[in-house]
Amino acid sequence: MTIDLSSLGRESSWEGVRAAVGGLGVSGFAAADTLQHLGADVIALDDGDDAALREKATLLEILGVDVRIGPGSTDTFPEGIDVFVTSPGWAPSTPMLADAAARGIPVWGEVELAWRLRGDNPAPWLAVTGTNGKTTTVQMLESILRAQGLNALAVGNVGTPVLEAVMNPESFDVLAVELSSYQLHWSQSISAQASVVLNLAPDHIDWHGGIDAYTADKGRIYHNAQVACVYNVDDPVTERLVEEADVVEGCRAIGFTLGIPATGMIGLVDDVIADRAFIPGRISSAAELGSISDIGLAAHGDSSRVPAPHVVADALAAAALARAHGVEARAVRDGLRSFTPDAHRIADAGEIAGVHYVDDSKATNPHAAQASLQGFESVVWVAGGLAKGATFDDVVIAARSRLRGVVLIGADRHLVAEALQRHAPDVPVVEVDTGETDPMERVVEVAASLAREGDTVLLAPGCASMDQFRNYAARGDSFVAAVQQLRDQS
Template sequence: MSLDVASLGRESSWEGVRAAVGGLGVSGYAAADTLQHLGAHVIVLDDGDDDALREKATLLEMLGVDVRMGPGSTASFPEGVDLFVTSPGWEPTTPLLAEAAARAVPVWGEVELAWRLRGEDAAPWLTVTGTNGKTTTVQMLESILRAQGLNALAVGNVGTPVLEAVMNPEPFDVLAVELSSYQLHWSQSLSAQASAVLNLAPDHIDWHGGLDAYTADKARIYERTQVAAVYNVQDPVTERMVEEAEVVEGCRAIGFTLGIPATGMIGLVDDAIADRAFIPGRVSSAAELGSIKDIGLAAHGDSSRVPAPHVVANALAASALARAHGVEPRAVRDGLRAFVPDAHRIAEVATVAGVRWVDDSKATNAHAAQASLNGFEHVVWVAGGLAKGASFDELVIATRDRLRAVVLIGADRELIAEALRRHAPDVPVVEVDTGKTDPMDRVVEVAAPLAREGDTVLLAPGCASMDQFRNYSARGDSFAAAVHRLRDRS
């Protein structure tokens, strides 16, 4: 008979608890380390076996963790387990997780474990999900919170495990938490101070088993929200999520919009970011939170630059979450000015012979690629990779008038080629087939003569990268290096 772990928290005794951790990635390592520290007997299961995993395994074994790794390690369910903490990458149909359900063993994600271990006077969570823009938004939010003088950190799917931040000996004032649909699937008790769904488009359908299941997991972020449930006015499904959520009494629905905001929204009046949600006189007036030209000013140093619409939308969502926490208008402006985006997010690589080369390798699904393409007038589009079950018809229909030409790479390039033949048959398409090897030198060689002066060659693949690259960063780095070689030859 398994122990009842539902009531256990940071101050509880975990002696006698047998916990299994599925996967030895970033979140799995954090979960195993924390549970061992609390006194539980921990078993880690991972079929992988490489240098990085072995290094983590050695560290955990020195602490007394039972690490079982290598092929076949997840073939059987450990006996006597009271709790299973799963990797966010493990699909719900994974046999070990199905076995846990059959044995009535609770299955938590690392985020759920972190929530339960927060302790007294814990930092509130401001949570963000969406198909695209999550990382940018929580990083903007972190910058705004720090401009207010708060000890804040962006955590979760952005890189730093939530559990690591929660267990930090020096407590934070507030956490900006990025949550993927995978993480939300395994979360049952989160109660954010404020939460946001930025947008919704088909993604990870193979993992969730369908769009309805994916949507339902995204909507979990609004459950038990305390102060503000933030939705995208331009994406009605996010508003429906708020309407259907069981929130804490008194929680308000707050919209963000690229248009003029109505009462209860944050939006734009000309170039100004206007708050009609968090001021006493919001029925008849607005508070200015800054200008759209403030967004990323420190990184770009160009006050005349206007960021792409989806970047502005991310800033509006971050502003709404910060205002829900009580941040002053001045800090919103200063935080947006100080924000520096990560690499591979609409990053200008070089201009060669009057043609801009832009790296948006982070655009790993069709929705993100469409948003990226909408920021440029005439584009030679570099796309392809692993499509993850996505369709590209809507993207092509929406952007075909911008396409000068398309260069396709990767395992699922034919899916994009078919959409282009159906909806943009006059757009030139070149397929670069290098198998599983790096195609970027050939891509740049092919793309350069297709572009005209004033055009942009845009790497916005709309697909994952792992068929040809280690990750999206490696893909973007390779593209940039190939462009620099082109520039040096010119």
């Protein structure tokens, strides 16, 4: 008997549905738990085998899930499956997913499942994607929405799984949803109230199979948008994705820009955030939503410092989404003032002998590193790690006039070194190779020797961290600790 999955929601009985869940990360665990709770017969599969995974497996087995973990667990496709819910980390080329497609079995991501389970009178979604800035934007957006007095939550790729928020007995007024290209690839039904693609640059190309596929998956966030498709005026590809999207009738294209906004945009007039999109007289006037200094106070904790351009751009995008939801101008200003960024995102790591140290370990691709470098006039750049197939010519060309020196670490540091040799041969470059040991103590020593008073030593690696560190946070923590050690010795 064929089961009509489209008719199933959170109030339905899923008894008789046989569901497979691929991957037991945060989203996979949430999917397996939820589907079992709804009454489905669930098989959870993961080739990994460590203490954390075994603990999750034990919990799911207690609930009645058939859990299969360890090497070889995904070699054989489970029979009788009605739907396959995949982890964002599983590429479309993964044999089990290819097998599901060949069998005509629907493949959903956890976000697609969450959308289908929203229930009656659900909270609208304000959705954010882009190569860089997603987490900062959704957290700014959450802060703005809460300043309006709304019960809002930042969810998705930012930490709390969307599915967990949707199934929470607490009723939210609105959700600020961060979506990766992985999550969007497996999403078909989402209809956000408003959505944005912040920017686009090559990333995760190995997963998607090419830049065109990566771009197309990012563009899925605009499909079926209800009120506003927000795009980056300075990134024409994002506007093209809006033009190509099939949206709900009446949905508007809203631009954000670091320049003076035209009608239908949010931008800057001097240092004022100006709205010419969501006011009645937008053809001839603008509404003031705050100022750059409001963002700077929140982003850096220091009113004397101006926020980096990409941080301002994130704030403009968050403001546009909030205004699409009907938030007042006052709440935009108050929300930006109260926003506190996560660690490792242009975070102040201290000052020694007039040299400022900044931890932007979250800059895990060249586009993010380039944006970070633009925020400082004279920089000793700490870069390198796992490049994920990326190249560094563009970032070096854009930043070479700002570089006092470069300190390189990690498995693919030669790629950055070669780009520097091609485009900035006069910039001093030091490669730090400490073998299996943590390189940061030596990195900070070398960076300090290259820097002069007034310079910034910037950890913005442009690469992933897993060759030398557990994750980008561990890399940033190590950098901050090394700076503290140098300060104590000074």
